[in-house]
Amino acid sequence: MLGLNKKDTTLLLVVMALALFAPFILNPFPEGSSLAQMFNAGYPDLMQRFVIYGILVIGFNILFGLTGYLSFGHAAFLGIGSYSAVWVFKLIGMNVIPAILLSMVMAGIFALLIGYISLRRSGIYFSILTLAFAQMSYNLAYSVLGNPASNYNLTNGETGLQLLLDDPRILGVSSVDGSLPVTSFFGLAMRDSYQLEIGSWLFTFNVGYYLCAIIMLISFYISIRIFRSPFGMMLRAVKSNQQRMNYTGLNTKPYLLAAFVISGIYAGLAGGLLSSMDPLAGAERMHWTASGEIVIMAILGGVGTLIGPILGAGFNEYFKNILSKINDDVLHAWLAFLPDGLENFFVGIMHYFVGKGWHLTLGLLFMLVIIFLPGGLVEGGQRLMKWFSRKDKNATETKTTPAE
Amino acid sequence: MDAILLQILNGLDKGSAYALIALGLTLIFGTLGVVNFAHGALFMIGAFCAVTLQRIFKLSFETLDPTQKDFLGNPLKVKTPYVESWFGPEMGAAIIDWSVPLAILFSIPIMLAIGYIMERGLIKHFYKRPHADQILVTFGLAIVLQEIIKAVYGANPIPTPAPEVFRGSFDFGVMLGFDPNAIIYPYWRMVYFAFAAVIIGAVFAFLQFTTFGMVVRAGMADRETVGLLGINIDRRFTIMFGIAAAVAGLAGVMYAPINSPNYHMGMDFLVLSFVVVVVGGMGSLPGAVLAGFMLGILEAFASMNEVKSILPGIDQIIIYLVAIIIILTRPRGLMGRKGVMED
Numbered sequence: 001m002l003g004l005n006k007k008d009t010t011l012l013l014v015v016m017a018l019a020l021f022a023p024f025i026l027n028p029f030p031e032g033s034s035l036a037q038m039f040n041a042g043y044p045d046l047m048q049r050f051v052i053y054g055i056l057v058i059g060f061n062i063l064f065g066l067t068g069y070l071s072f073g074h075a076a077f078l079g080i081g082s083y084s085a086v087w088v089f090k091l092i093g094m095n096v097i098p099a100i101l102l103s104m105v106m107a108g109i110f111a112l113l114i115g116y117i118s119l120r121r122s123g124i125y126f127s128i129l130t131l132a133f134a135q136m137s138y139n140l141a142y143s144v145l146g147n148p149a150s151n152y153n154l155t156n157g158e159t160g161l162q163l164l165l166d167d168p169r170i171l172g173v174s175s176v177d178g179s180l181p182v183t184s185f186f187g188l189a190m191r192d193s194y195q196l197e198i199g200s201w202l203f204t205f206n207v208g209y210y211l212c213a214i215i216m217l218i219s220f221y222i223s224i225r226i227f228r229s230p231f232g233m234m235l236r237a238v239k240s241n242q243q244r245m246n247y248t249g250l251n252t253k254p255y256l257l258a259a260f261v262i263s264g265i266y267a268g269l270a271g272g273l274l275s276s277m278d279p280l281a282g283a284e285r286m287h288w289t290a291s292g293e294i295v296i297m298a299i300l301g302g303v304g305t306l307i308g309p310i311l312g313a314g315f316n317e318y319f320k321n322i323l324s325k326i327n328d329d330v331l332h333a334w335l336a337f338l339p340d341g342l343e344n345f346f347v348g349i350m351h352y353f354v355g356k357g358w359h360l361t362l363g364l365l366f367m368l369v370i371i372f373l374p375g376g377l378v379e380g381g382q383r384l385m386k387w388f389s390r391k392d393k394n395a396t397e398t399k400t401t402p403a404e
Numbered sequence: 405m406d407a408i409l410l411q412i413l414n415g416l417d418k419g420s421a422y423a424l425i426a427l428g429l430t431l432i433f434g435t436l437g438v439v440n441f442a443h444g445a446l447f448m449i450g451a452f453c454a455v456t457l458q459r460i461f462k463l464s465f466e467t468l469d470p471t472q473k474d475f476l477g478n479p480l481k482v483k484t485p486y487v488e489s490w491f492g493p494e495m496g497a498a499i500i501d502w503s504v505p506l507a508i509l510f511s512i513p514i515m516l517a518i519g520y521i522m523e524r525g526l527i528k529h530f531y532k533r534p535h536a537d538q539i540l541v542t543f544g545l546a547i548v549l550q551e552i553i554k555a556v557y558g559a560n561p562i563p564t565p566a567p568e569v570f571r572g573s574f575d576f577g578v579m580l581g582f583d584p585n586a587i588i589y590p591y592w593r594m595v596y597f598a599f600a601a602v603i604i605g606a607v608f609a610f611l612q613f614t615t616f617g618m619v620v621r622a623g624m625a626d627r628e629t630v631g632l633l634g635i636n637i638d639r640r641f642t643i644m645f646g647i648a649a650a651v652a653g654l655a656g657v658m659y660a661p662i663n664s665p666n667y668h669m670g671m672d673f674l675v676l677s678f679v680v681v682v683v684g685g686m687g688s689l690p691g692a693v694l695a696g697f698m699l700g701i702l703e704a705f706a707s708m709n710e711v712k713s714i715l716p717g718i719d720q721i722i723i724y725l726v727a728i729i730i731i732l733t734r735p736r737g738l739m740g741r742k743g744v745m746e747d
Contacts, residue, residue, distance in 0.1 A: 070536045121731060124439050124535055124686070128678050129731060135675050136724040144717025288675060292543060299540060352555045360555065363547035370541045371529070 008224050011306060015220055019213040022047055023203045030200035038325060041318055044193060044206035045277075050314045051209070051216040052273045057297045057309035058216075058223045059266020063259050064295075065304035066227070066235035069119075072127045073134025074294050076114070077107040077264045079141060079286030081271025083154065086161045086281045093172030094181045096190065096211070096276040100269060107268020108261055110137075115260035119253060122242070135288050142283040160282035183276050185211055190277055208277045215273065216310075219266060224306055226262070235259050267294075296366050302378030311377050316362065323358035406577055406586040411704045413576070417593040417662060419700020420600030421447075424655035425677040426684065426692035427604060428648035434624045434687040435641045438527055439535060441542035444674025445549040446649050449518065450656025451665035452553055453511035455562050458503040461487050502567045507657045512650055519649025523642045546670065554667040561664035566592045570661075592661050599658050603651060604693055610647075611689070620644055624687070679727040685740025695738055699723050 004012060018025065027042030029035040041047070060074050081103035088099035118129040146157025155161055165175045173181055183190045190208035197203075226232045234255050237245055245252050275281050284290070293316070301312020331347045331354065338346065353361045373380050425447055432440050464485040472480040488496030499506070526545065530538045565571065570591040577587030611617035623630045623637040630637045656665075663669065680699055684691030705711060707719035730737065 064536075068534075068536065070539065072539075117728065117732065121735060124539070125682065125731060125735070127536075127539060128682050129728065131675060132679055132724040132727050136721045139720035139724075140717070143720055147716075150716070289671065292547075295540065295543075352552075357551065357555055360548060360551035363544055363551055367541060367544035367548060370537060370544060371526075374533075374537065 002221065004224060004228070008228065008306070012217075012221060012224065015307065015310065016217055019051065019217055020210075022050070022209070022213070023205050027201060027203055031202040032200070038322065038330070041321060042204060044191075044204060044209050046317065046321055047206070047209045048212050048273075048277050049317050051212040052270050052277070053297060053313035053317055054310045055212075055216050055219050055273070056267055056270035056294060057301065057313045058219055059263040059270070060294050060298050061263075061303060061305075061309045062223060062226060062235075062266070063263035064298060065308075066232055066239060067256055067259050068239035069122065069256065069260075070127045070295070071118075071130040071260075071263075072288065072291050072295070073114070073130035073132075073137075074263070074267050075286050075288070075290035076134040076137040077111055077267035078271040078274070078290070078294075079137065079281070079283065080110050081107045081268030082275045082281035082285055083141070083161055083271075084268070085272040085275035086163070086279055089163055089169075089183060089275070089279050090161075090167040091170065093169050094183050095172075096183050096185050096272075099183075099276055100215075100272040103268045103272030103275070104265050105268075107271065108265045111261045111264020111268075112257070115257050115264065119256050119260060131288055131291070134286060134291055138283055138286040138288065141286055146283065155281075155283060157283070160280055162280050183208075183279055212273050212277070215269070219269070220306075220310070227306060231255065231258070296362070298376075300366065300369055300376055302376030305375070305378045308376055308378045315377065319362065319365075320358055323354050323361055324356070326354035328355075406582045407708075409577075409580075409582075410587045410589075411708060412701050413587065413589055413593075415701030415704030416597045416697070417700075418703065419697040420597050421655055421659055421673065421696075422677055422680045422700050423693045423696025424600055424603060425652055425673055426680040426696045427607060427689060428651040428655075429677055429681050430684065430687060430689055430692040431607075431648040431651075432645055433681070434689070435620065435644045436523075436527070436531070438530065438538050439542070440527075441539055441674065442522070442546040442549065443542075443648075443652055444670030444672075444677065445546040446515065446518065446652040446670070447656040447659075447673055448553065448665065448667065448670030449549065450511055450515060450653030451564075451660045451669060452557060452656075453514055453653060454504050454507040454564050454657045454660040455557065455665055457507040457510045458500070458564055461485065461500045461503050465489075504564060504566055504657065504661055507660075508654060511653045511657050515650040515653030516646040518653075519646035520642060522649070523645040527645070528642075546674070550667050550670060557667065559667060561666040563664045564660040566595075566661035570595055596658050596662065600655070603654055607647070607651060608689070616640065616643075676723060679723055681737075683727050683730050683737055685737025688737065688739040691737055691739030699726065702726060 002009075002012075023042050025042075026047065027036075027040050029040055041050075056074075056078060060071070063074075064070055084103040084106040085096075085099035088102050092098055114130065114133045118126055118133065121129060141155040142157060145152060146155040147153060148156060148159075163180050165178075165180065167174060169181070175181065185207065188207050190211070191206070193204050193206040195202060195204050234252075238252050238256060242252055271281075271285070274285075297312040297316045298309055299312070300315055301310065302308030328347055328351055331350055332343065335343045335346055351357070369376060373383075375382075425443060428446070429440060429443050432438055432443070462485055464483040466481045466483055468479040469482045470479045472482070474480045485496060485500065487499050490496070491499065522545070526541065527538070530541055573588045573590045575584055575587070576589040576594075578584050580587075611621055619630065619635055619637070620640050623635075623640065627637055656670075676699070677696075680695045681692055683699065684693070684695030702722055703719060706722040711718060734740075
């Protein structure tokens with residue numbers, strides 16, 4: 001289907017089903033139950049983040065997974081995309097399509113510039129160059145271009161760029177009944193939701209989520225095509241031995257630059273979508289720890305695999321959400337079956353890992369994955385599969401040997 | 405002239421911190437070939453060693469003082485730190501006052517141990533893995549260390565004052581024959597610079613004039629041959645990792661009075677220290693020191709009002725700009741050696 005082989009088609013269909021039925025899948029517990037409050041993730045805001053970060057990491061994976069060039073400054077493109085989109089909402093109108101297009105174009109231009117310079121070096125130097133560029137963009141956005149008193153206030157600094165009632169919006173309206181207009185896709189407002197009640201379950205279908213999900217599926221399809229194309233093969237060849245490629249007389253730079261720009265455009269698209277869902281862009285999206293989080297998501301899922309980025313992004317966002325919701329009271333409720341002393345002891349320890357301490361848990365998890373599972377969740381899954389199938393084989397073998 | 409001197413002095417304290425962290429980073433890189441993203445966290449832990457020691461000294465017990473009454477007429481509870489009851493009130497107060505310099509002694513064994521455990525427990529297993537994995541695992545470790553500190557000490561900066569004698573500023577210009585009030589400089593920054601100079605000198609002397617240092621330098625030049633001579637170079641490199649951690653920690657201890665320690669100070673310094681290492685040249689110790697001071701001073705000059713009025717915001721990005729230009733024009737950095745991380 002669509003020029004994919006059978007295996008990839010299945011993968012695409014699975015991802016498509018997961019994305020389209022996410023409001024059902026992520027809401028397994030009845031509305032209002034205590035489990036639902038903790039584990040249900042089927043509300044629009046979180047689902048949007050799942051797919052938007054999915055897009056971001058799919059793009060990052062095209063660069064890091066295929067070429068092995070570790071960019072530590074990818075969040076810069078996310079930020080550039082966010083700012084561009086908000087400017088479209090401020091100046092042109094509330095339709096998300098021009099905003100998304102502009103954010104992709106802007107991120108692409110910046111990726112071309114930054115990539116052209118950074119790709120002259122490789123290895124650690126490349127990482128540090130991208131880090132320096134990203135940090136420079138962050139500082140520019142945070143203070144230099146964000147000074148409200150100056151004439152070139154592009155980013156509005158600490159407060160973040162937001163919509164105002166007196167913005168021109170030449171193709172739209174400045175205000176609707178004295179309040180801000182909402183972002184929309186040709187009239188369909190992004191925040192509109194349809195709620196379906198089945199028994200005690202409540203499912204929310206959000207316009208913004210479905211727009212993001214469809215864009216994510218398109219991005220995913222493009223990434224499959226890139227992985228399977230001669231271009232993707234060339235990038236893999238660069239990863240395995242760039243020197244040999246150069247000795248055969250091939251100039252690898254244009255390929256690397258193309259990969260960098262594509263992945264920058266993906267990041268810009270993600271940034272544009274983030275702003276389309278919530279028209280507010282802040283500099284903290286460009287901070288280098290945000291770049292680090294992109295790397296973490298990619299590693300958690302599995303670098304260089306197709307499905308890995310989506311898994312990684314979903315896993316990271318989901319656990320961040322759950323862990324930050326668990327507090328001491330919840331822990332006490334869970335551990336109520338233990339004797340009081342033990343209960344307090346365990347709650348005292350776990351206190352540092354949940355709630356505000358979710359960073360610690362995810363950091364530890366990240367380290368464990370790097371140390372023991374360099375291939376991330378995908379490799380973990382493969383190992384489990386192998387382990388089980390080998391066990392079955394052993395079982396059948398031991399059964400058959402005595403019969404002989 | 406005095407304005408220029410003032411900016412050089414202003415750049416010195418940050419430059420000293422950059423130089424010390426970069427020295428440790430490049431020491432690790434030159435010996436073990438590992439890019440340590442957790443080095444900023446070591447700097448931060450050093451600063452929190454100072455905080456911890458101050459808290460330990462301030463541990464106190466309560467006694468009822470019948471001669472004083474609180475507002476209800478009950479005997480007043482008086483807190484006396486243990487150190488004051490052991491060494492007498494004056495000596496005890498002096499110890500509390502001098503807790504930051506005393507933390508130098510306190511932090512050296514701690515930082516050496518942390519460095520040793522880090523190398524043996526974690527980084528050892530990553531020598532054969534790609535550089536990207538080394539970056540990632542140390543980045544993860546940095547997050548974990550930072551979050552542990554945050555869980556223990558909270559998210560707010562903790563003021564850690566310098567000893568009474570070194571608080572305040574003095575008129576440095578007068579000493580050099582300038583007009584009074586032209587160059588006012590805080591005492592502690594002077595102390596910090598002197599301290600950094602001593603530490604840098606000690607590290608260089610250690611590498612240059614001791615047998616251990618000679619072996620380490622030989623190992624940096626050609627690890628395999630040194631190993632073939634029957635010298636256990638891995639053990640020495642592990643000790644160098646501990647020393648690099650201690651250097652970062654000491655930089656942090658003494659930096660605590662300049663900037664109240666908070667849990668993300670390490671991350672803030674880390675990126676800049678990397679830039680410093682790259683500008684100085686990967687694996688070059690003098691390069692790291694030179695670049696550290698150079699970039700610190702450059703940053704101070706860029707934040708002068710005269711410069712900012714021409715190029716607004718230049719102080720925020722000057723270091724990165726310089727780094728990008730240097731990497732592109734002199735890929736080995738200012739003093740990088742041939743053959744170190746050429747790819």
